[in-house]
Amino acid sequence: MLKRIFQAPPRYWLILVVVVFFAGLPTVVTSFQSAEWAEVMIFAVVIMGLNILVGYSGQISLGHGAFMALGAYTTAILIHRYQLNYLATIPIAGLVTGLVGFLLGFPALRLSALYLALATFALAVVTPSLIKRPEQLTGGVQGILLLPPDPPQFAKDMFAAVTGTPMTSDQWIYYVSFACALVLFWLAWNLIRHRPGRALRAIRDGEVAAAASGINIAGYKTLAFGISAFYAGVAGSLYGLVIGYVSPDTFPASLSFQLLAGAVIGGLASISGPLLGGIFTFWLPIVSSQFVAGQDWIPAQISSVFKNAGPAVSYGALLILIMIFAPNGVSGLILSTYTRLRRRLRGAGEPGSGQIPPDHQTVESPAT
Amino acid sequence: MQEFLQQVLSGIASGGIYASLALALVLIYNAMGLVNFAQGEMAMFATFLAFTLIDHGLNYWVALPLTLLLAFAAGVLIQRVVIRPVERAPILTLVIVTLGLATLFNGLAGFLFGYVPRSFPSPFSVLTVNLAGAFVSYRDLGVMGVSAVVLVLIYLLLQRTTLGLALRAAAHHPDASRLLGVRVSWMLALGWGLASAAGAVSGIMVAPILLLDPNMMQTVIIYAFAAAVLGGIESPLGAVVGGVIVGVTVNLAGAYVPGVGGDLQLAVAFAIIVAVLVLKPNGLFGHAAVRRV
Numbered sequence: 265m266l267k268r269i270f271q272a273p274p275r276y277w278l279i280l281v282v283v284v285f286f287a288g289l290p291t292v293v294t295s296f297q298s299a300e301w302a303e304v305m306i307f308a309v310v311i312m313g314l315n316i317l318v319g320y321s322g323q324i325s326l327g328h329g330a331f332m333a334l335g336a337y338t339t340a341i342l343i344h345r346y347q348l349n350y351l352a353t354i355p356i357a358g359l360v361t362g363l364v365g366f367l368l369g370f371p372a373l374r375l376s377a378l379y380l381a382l383a384t385f386a387l388a389v390v391t392p393s394l395i396k397r398p399e400q401l402t403g404g405v406q407g408i409l410l411l412p413p414d415p416p417q418f419a420k421d422m423f424a425a426v427t428g429t430p431m432t433s434d435q436w437i438y439y440v441s442f443a444c445a446l447v448l449f450w451l452a453w454n455l456i457r458h459r460p461g462r463a464l465r466a467i468r469d470g471e472v473a474a475a476a477s478g479i480n481i482a483g484y485k486t487l488a489f490g491i492s493a494f495y496a497g498v499a500g501s502l503y504g505l506v507i508g509y510v511s512p513d514t515f516p517a518s519l520s521f522q523l524l525a526g527a528v529i530g531g532l533a534s535i536s537g538p539l540l541g542g543i544f545t546f547w548l549p550i551v552s553s554q555f556v557a558g559q560d561w562i563p564a565q566i567s568s569v570f571k572n573a574g575p576a577v578s579y580g581a582l583l584i585l586i587m588i589f590a591p592n593g594v595s596g597l598i599l600s601t602y603t604r605l606r607r608r609l610r611g612a613g614e615p616g617s618g619q620i621p622p623d624h625q626t627v628e629s630p631a632t
Numbered sequence: 633m634q635e636f637l638q639q640v641l642s643g644i645a646s647g648g649i650y651a652s653l654a655l656a657l658v659l660i661y662n663a664m665g666l667v668n669f670a671q672g673e674m675a676m677f678a679t680f681l682a683f684t685l686i687d688h689g690l691n692y693w694v695a696l697p698l699t700l701l702l703a704f705a706a707g708v709l710i711q712r713v714v715i716r717p718v719e720r721a722p723i724l725t726l727v728i729v730t731l732g733l734a735t736l737f738n739g740l741a742g743f744l745f746g747y748v749p750r751s752f753p754s755p756f757s758v759l760t761v762n763l764a765g766a767f768v769s770y771r772d773l774g775v776m777g778v779s780a781v782v783l784v785l786i787y788l789l790l791q792r793t794t795l796g797l798a799l800r801a802a803a804h805h806p807d808a809s810r811l812l813g814v815r816v817s818w819m820l821a822l823g824w825g826l827a828s829a830a831g832a833v834s835g836i837m838v839a840p841i842l843l844l845d846p847n848m849m850q851t852v853i854i855y856a857f858a859a860a861v862l863g864g865i866e867s868p869l870g871a872v873v874g875g876v877i878v879g880v881t882v883n884l885a886g887a888y889v890p891g892v893g894g895d896l897q898l899a900v901a902f903a904i905i906v907a908v909l910v911l912k913p914n915g916l917f918g919h920a921a922v923r924r925v
Contacts, residue, residue, distance in 0.1 A: 324724055326669075326731075371910045379909050381727050382667050382861065386854050390902040393895050517850065521731050528728050576739025583732030587725050588717045 282539070286442055290435045291427045299434040300546070302506045305441040306499045308542030311527045312445075312452050313495025315541075318524070319532030320456060321488035322468030324377050327384030329520035330391040331493045335361045335500025336510045340408040341401060350413050350505060354444065357501035358494045365493020369486030388520035392512040407511025410504055413437065434506075441502045448495055453535055455491070464488055465533075525583050531593030540594050548582070549575030637766035639887050640880055645772035646841075646855075647879025648779030652834035653849075653856035654863065654871035655786060656827040661865050662803045663823035664719070666726050670733035671831050672853030674710075676846060677737045678703040678832035679839050680745050683752055692755045696836065700829045707828025711821040719820070741846040752839035775837045782833045783872055786826065790868065799823060851898055855882065858901040861908050864918020873916060878904060 286305075290298040314328050338357040342348040348356075372380050395402050402408070415423075415436035423431035455461055463484045466474040475481050504510045522545050530541025552575050590597045653675060660668045668674075682699040686692060714733065718725050756774030760767040790796040801809040802819035810816050834856070835849060842848050859878045863870025878901060886897045908915060 318724065322724075324727060326727075371906065374913065375909055377723055378665075378667055378727070379861075379913065381669075382857055383905055383909055385669060386857060386902045386905050389850060389854050390899050393898055397896065518735075521735065525728065525731065525735075528724075532724075576735050577743060578739075580732045580734070580736025580739060583735065584714055584729055587721075587729045587732065588714075591718075591721065591725055 283446070290438050291423075295432040295434045298432075298438040299506055302434070302438040302441040303503070304542045304546045305438070305445045306502045306506065306542075307523070307526060307545045308539045309441075309445050309448050309502070310496045310499035310523055311530060311541040311545065312449060312538040313492040313499070314523055314527045315530075315532060315534075315538050316452060316455070316464075316495070317488050317492035318527060319534070319537070320461060320464040320468060321485060322377060323372060323485065323488065324381040324524075325384045325492070325520075326381050326524055327387035327391070327520050328492075328496045328523045329515045329517065330384075330387050331361050331365060331496035332500030332503060332519070332523075333391055333395060333510075333515035334364060335497030336504035336514070337395065337402060337408075337500075338497070339501040339504050340410055340510045343410060344408050350410075351440070354440075354498055354501045358498035361497025361500065362490045362494030365496070366486055366490030368493070369489030370482075372489060373482055373485055384520075385517075388517040391515055391517070395512040395515070403511075405512060407509055407514070409509045410507075412508055413505065437502070437506050441506070444498055444502060448498065449535065449538075452495075456535070460484065460487070522579070525579065529583065529586055529593050531595030531597075534593075534595045534599075536598075537593055537595040544594070548579060552578040634765050635887075636884075637764070638768070639883050641763070641766055641768050642772055643880035643883030644876055645768075645775045645879070646838075646883065647859075647876035648776050649834045649838045649852065649875075650855040650859045650879055651872045651875025652779050652782055652830050652837070653852060654859035654875050655783065655868055656831035656834070657856060657860045658863075658865060658868050658871045659786075659823050659827040659830065661860070662800075663820050663827075664715075664726075664803075666723070666730070667857075667860075667865070668827065669727065669730040669853075670737060671827065672849030672856070673734040673737035673741075674703070674707070674828055675831035675835035675852075676844075676849040677741050678706070678828070679752070679835035679844055679848070680741055682832075682836050683745075683750065683839070683844055686753055692753060699836065700832055703832035704825040704829040707825035708821045710828070711824035715820075715824065716817065719817075738846050745846070747845055749843040749845040752836075752844045754840035771840065778833065778837060782830060786830060787868065789826075795822075854898055854905075855879070855901050858904040858908075861905050862915055864915030866919070867915070867917035870915055870917030 286301075289301055293301070310328055310332055314325060317323050317325055335357040338360045339350065339353040342353040342356060343350055372383075375383060396404050412433035413436065414433060415431045419436055419439065420431045423429075423435065456464075463474070463479045466477065466479055467481055467484055471481060503514075507514065526541035526545035527538065528541075529544050530539070531537030586593065592600070653671060656671050656675070657668060660666060660671070678699055681702055682695050685695040685698060690698070710733065714729060715726075718729055754771055754774070756769075756771040758769050758771050760769045761773070788796075790800060798809070798814045799819050799822060801812075802814050802816040803823070806816045809819075834852065838852055839848065842852075855878055856875070859874035860871050861874070862877060863872070863874030881904065882897045882900050885892045885900045886894055892900060
C-alpha cells in the first residue's frame, strides 16, 4: 500500500500539494484576501464549465456571464423572497441554470461554432438590460442585497482551533467555494476521462466521423451545454454570496469575454487550465492597475486613467500574444516545457518520454 | 400615420449606420470566414481619431476622408501584424484574437481619450424638413446620403474594378487565385483595410447621435450583427438590406410594441439574430453552405 502511494505519478502529488495549499490558505491570509481567493475559486469553477463546452465539445460560448447572472439571481431571489437557506440555494441555482443551458443547447445545435459565438456574444450584451426589466423580481437597477452568511458552529470551532482567531463570513464563504470547486473539478475530471468525455472529444474533432461511430451528437452537445451552464450557475450563486449583492452591472458583457479569455489563457482541454484561468481572470486586472498605481514616476493623472483602462489594454495585448505564441494556453506551455525538459534529461530515445498527451494538442492543432 | 412615417424614416437612417458596420463584417467574413468581434471597437477608435483631427481645427470634410485613410491603413496593419500569424489557426483562436483586439482598442481609447462622453460635431443641422408629411432632420438625411455613397463606392470597387475582382477571387478560391498571380495574403489585408474604413464611417455617423465614448459601439455592433446575419453574412447587398430592416424594425418596436421601449431595443436585435440563425441560418441573401466531408 505504502509502496503504491510512493510510486504514484507526480501529477497526483501535484494535485495533493495544490489542494492542501488552497485548504490552508485562509489560515494564513486576511479575511479580505480570503474573499478574493473565493472569487478565484468561483472563476475557476465557471471556467471549468466553459472548458467542458469549448475545450472538449468545441462549441464557443461568449455568454457565460449570462449563466452566472441567472445562477446569482436564482440564489438572491430564493433567499430574499422565500427565505431559503443560502446553502440550499447553491445546488438549486446550478440546476435551474443547467436546465436553461440544456434547453438553449437545442437551438445551439443548429449553429456553427462561429454563429454560436455571435449569438452568445449578443446574449452577453443584452443580459444587463434584460435583468433590469422584471423589477419586482430582480430589484431593477438597484439589484438585491445579500447578507453575509454566518459560519456554522463546527467550522468556527475548527478554524479557531487552528488559527486562534474567530472565523469570518468571508473565510467561511471561501471554504464553501473551495468545496464546490473541489467537487466540480473532480466531477469534470471523471466526466472527461470516461465515455462522455471521449464522445465529446470525438464530436469536436470530427462530427461526421463521430456520428458514424454511433455517438449521439445532439444528445452529447446539449448535455455539454447543460453541464457547462450548471457549473456557471453554481459559480454565479457563489459569486452573489461573496460580493454580497447582485445587480445588472455585476454581470456586464465584458465578464463573459473575460471568462472565455481566462479559459483560453489557462489552457483549453485540460484540468489545470481552468484553475490557472481563474487565477488569471481575477488577478490580472487588479495586479496591472495596482502595479501602475504603485509606480511613483508615473504622473497621477495617467495612473488614474490607467486604473480604468489598464486592465483592458494588458488583457487585450496578452490575449493576442498568447494566441500567437502559445495557443495551448499557460497549462499547455508548462506541459510542453516540462516534457521538453524531461526529454532533455532522460535522453530522447527512451520510450514513453517526450510525448505530449494528444488531449493537449488537438484543440489548437493548425488546420491543414 | 405621420408619426409612423417618421419612425420609419429615422429607422432607415440608423439602418444606414448599421449597414456600414454590417458591410465591414461581411467584407472580413468573405475574406477569411471570420466574424470580427473587434469591428465595433475599431470603428470607435477611428471615430476618436476623427474627433481629434476636428478638435485640432480641421474641417469636417477634410477630417472625414483623412480618418478613413488612417482607418484603412490601420486595418491593413492589424491584419499584417496580428491576424496573419494566426490566419490558419482554428476558428476559436481567431475569435479570441478579435476579442483581444476589441478589448485592446476599448482600453486604449479609454487610456488616450478618457471615459467622459463627448459631443461629436455633425455637418448636418438637426433642423427638420417636411418630406411628404413627415418631418425628417437634415442630420438623418445626411446620414442616409453618406451611408449610401459609401455603400455604392464599395460596391463599385468590388464589382467593377480589377482589384475588386482579385479581392473576391482571393476570398472564394485562394489557391486558384494564387496560381493566377493574385497576392492572396495582401488581398486579405486589403479586405481588412476596407472593412476598417467602412466601419469608421458608421462610427463617425453614429457619434453625433450617441455621444462619443469608448463603449459607444457596443450596442451598434449588436445591431450590425443582426443586420449581417439577417442579410446572410456573406452578402454585401444583404448587409445593406438587413441594416435597413433592422433599423426600421427596432425603431418601430421601440415606439409601438408595448413593453419594449428604449431599453429593450437591443433585445429586439438579439431576438432577430436568434430567430434568423435558428429558422433561416443563411439569411435573406446567403447561399446554403454545402460542405464536403
